[in-house]
Amino acid sequence: MIWAMLGSVESGLIFALLALGVYLTFRVLNFPDLTVDGSFTAGGATAATLIASGNHPLVATGAAFVVGCLAGSITGLLHTKGKINALLAGILTMIALYSVNLRIMGRANVPLLSEETLVTQVNTALEPWLGDLALMAVLAVLVICFKLGMDWFLRTETGLSLRATGDNEQMIGSFGANTDLAKVIGLALSNGLVALAGAWMAQYQGFADVSMGIGMIVIGLASVIIGEAVFGRSTVARATAAVIGGAILYKLIVAFALRIGVNPSDLKLITALIVIAALVSPKTLQSWKRSIGKQKRSGGNRHVKA
Secondary structure: OHHHHHHHHHHHHHHHHHHHHHHHHHHHOOOOOOOHHHHHHHHHHHHHHHHHOOOOHHHHHHHHHHHHHHHHHHHHHHHHOOOOOHHHHHHHHHHHHHHHHHHHHOOOEEEOOOOOOHHHHHHHHHHHHHHHHHHHHHHHHHHHHHHHHHHHHOOOHHHHHHHHHHHOHHHHHHOOOOHHHHHHHHHHHHHHHHHHHHHHHHHHHOEEEOOOOOOHHHHHHHHHHHHHHHHOOOOHHHHHHHHHHHHHHHHHHHHHHHHOOOOHHHHHHHHHHHHHHHHHHHHHHHHHHHHHHHHHHHHHHHHHHO
16 A cells, blocks of 8 residues: 555656646646647657667756657647637647657657666665655655746746736737747746656656557646645645645545556546546535525524514
8 A cells, every 4th residue: 555655656746747837838828738648748758769769868858848848839839820729729739749759759669667767767876765765755856846946937027927928818918018929938838847747757657658648638637626626726836836736636546546446447537527526616615605605694684674
């Protein structure tokens, strides 16, 4: 049980990078970006191919981030310059990336079990001191650094422009702000984080597969929505922390579902149900509270009239 929880937390920390990227588009930019499924695979494919070719894992992981940024920029340019609907722009890039990822890998699967990766390097260097917690500690530090970096970025002039574009694009545009540039930057950074998560996941699981990104947008949304529902999002710092907590909580829920006998083929259905529950529950609770409030007020009014 403890080993399963440890593995869930480790993969949850990797998915936290994905969730931070989804948060940037979904919440900050108010942009429904479906590029995620393609850019996650692009990150894994790039990192795995470069590592298998003899490049240093750190260089390969950095290259994966750059490829993700390029993918997000293409979606942004299709939407802003090509005037293509946001959903359709993301779908088009995602579809194109399937062929691009196959070109990058040269085949449908690239194994890394015999290669030196960041995961093996971390375990080799830190296991004598931290034991089985070595990888989790490094991933936690990495995620916290990106979380703090995002908190700082969203308070800069460019970050505030992104937030304003997501809140009211017409108003901020009337003040002379370049909303198109803000969208491209936001989408680039978002998909860069997603691709970085894909690169880490490929090294963590020991292979990159052309279909490894299927459903990643749902997992990212689940992490964001669960985190906000459980931990709240009153400030940017709290929201990014909630997203990280949501990713870990999501993986723990999935691990628990598998442990009680749920068929692995049903995991996508479970993910969808988790997202639906997280979306519906707050609204249902608010409706229930309003209903109780109205009943109390109407009861008080009847008492006064009597």
